[in-house]
Amino acid sequence: MESLLNRYRNITVLLLVIFAQLVLLAIQVKNGADVPLIRVWTVTAVTPVARLVEGMRGGGSGFLHNYVLLRDTSAENRHLQTEVDRLKLDNIFLKNELNRADRAKALEVFQRQTASKMVAATIFMVGAVSNSKVVYVDRGTLSGVQRGMGVVTPDGIVGKVIAAYPTASEVLLVTDADFAAGVISQKNLAHGTLKGQGTPMCKMDYVAFEDKIDPGELLFTSGDDRIFPRGFPVGVVKAARVAQPFKEILVEPSGLQRGLEDVLIVVQGAHQAIPDTPPVSQPVYIAPAPPGNPGTDSGAPVGAAPRATGTEADKLRAIYKSAAEAQHHTFGEGGPGIKLPDFTRLPAPSATPNAGSTPNTGATPSTGGAAAVTPSPKPPLNKPGTLLNKPGTPRAAPEAVTPGAGRRSTPAAGTPPGGPPH
């Protein structure tokens, strides 16, 4: 029996192993369920080694690629440089698009605020002749553009249409030698004709030598030429010289200063007034007063001198004014012979807290008015010499601190400049 088992041992083991696996397989097939335990064992055994191999591969590959095999680096550099260049171009393009959008918005706002009917156009081509200042815009007769119409931007006039085609128009710029337009100066209302010279500067012609026009003065269209409606900005006078029979006036056109791309064609003009102020006038922001200033409180004690800002004369004027108001006196009312306020009862100043601690302040005034700016907390009437007892001028001091007498005798010495407020 034992020898029989030994003889068939191998085949027995084989059959057992096969049978066990068949049972395993049958269980899975019949139940449709997996045997996760064996898979977990295998994966747990294999995964760490696989990770190790992957780590070694990644590290070795990285080392090889980063430190040994640099043959692709130059090609990659070139590729990246090309990419950077392309992105730079894209950036410039997008910035231009943004600027274009801003300009379009500005044109739209200008178009809305102007009474004239205008058509927006884009300059897409320049004239073929090198010395002519001619451009082409993408609007033509199909858009209502006709020969002779004015072309403007919010900054100023640009030129006029000299030829209109169905889909495009030819525009003669203000700087061209053949260009002319009627203009008027803003301040002195001097009439003239703007003429191009073929250079960036234009000239204003036909201004009589007796007409006044100053450099820096703004010019606007006068509407006389029947091309541009009255009131469009033209430029600024850069130089004006007296000559015979007309003045020589150089004008810098404002419509071309920021470059040309988008313009407006005036298809139906409406005259407007010449503005009194320059086109660009921005309101000035004034910050609120800093907190903690005693004189600015509305609940300031009655009788105390209000805090006055400004010059020393203003402060002194505020002191006298408050004294008069305390005595129910209103300046500017009443006729001759009205009872004047008693300026001997000046309120105690609170705006100059250091005055009492610096008694010598009043001893070194340069003028009598300036000396009274720093009144002592004590009434100056009681100690007249403390304020204006200046060496060499002993008699002036008492008169100065006695306003009633002072005003009669030496009004300039004791009263504020111009005297008490009326």
Place this chain on the structure above:
Amino acid sequence: MSYSGDRILLSSQREGQVSRFRAWVMVLVPLAAILFQVYVPMFFEFLKFLEMPLLVVIYFAVMRRSQISGLAIGALVGLAQDSLSQKTPLGMYGIVKTLVGYFAASVGVRLDVDHALLRLVLAYFFYVFHQFFYWVMARALLGQQQLVFEWGKTLSVAALNAVVAVALFRLLDRLRQTG
């Protein structure tokens, strides 16, 4: 390394020398073969044709000249291979490789398995057997009737595996314990 002369058939079982391997070799080499099977084709897809676990099973089975040892290695490697493939039920490759291990060990008892030509033929034959038997089992046990056995492809891939097997077996011969 030296191959025995021109004799392929051994006159008796005693003529065949049982090769011995260290334990870590018996563990790491099959593990490396399984890793190769699941890892290398990720980067080199053209190496997918290599059935490295099968070649390792054949090698250890024929070199150990022990049928029980051969079937055990075949069963373990096959089950591990099944485990790493969620599509394959556990036991498919296990059964096939168990049979391969057993028969390879049986051949190793009779033949001089150090001979390169014999190794080539063995690898070729057992590859075809492995693929064919797997196909039979898949149809019979799993009911995958749509599976078609591609003879041409199987025979050509078997040839490639056989060539690789000869080189691999020479490499693994270096891990044999001497003396």
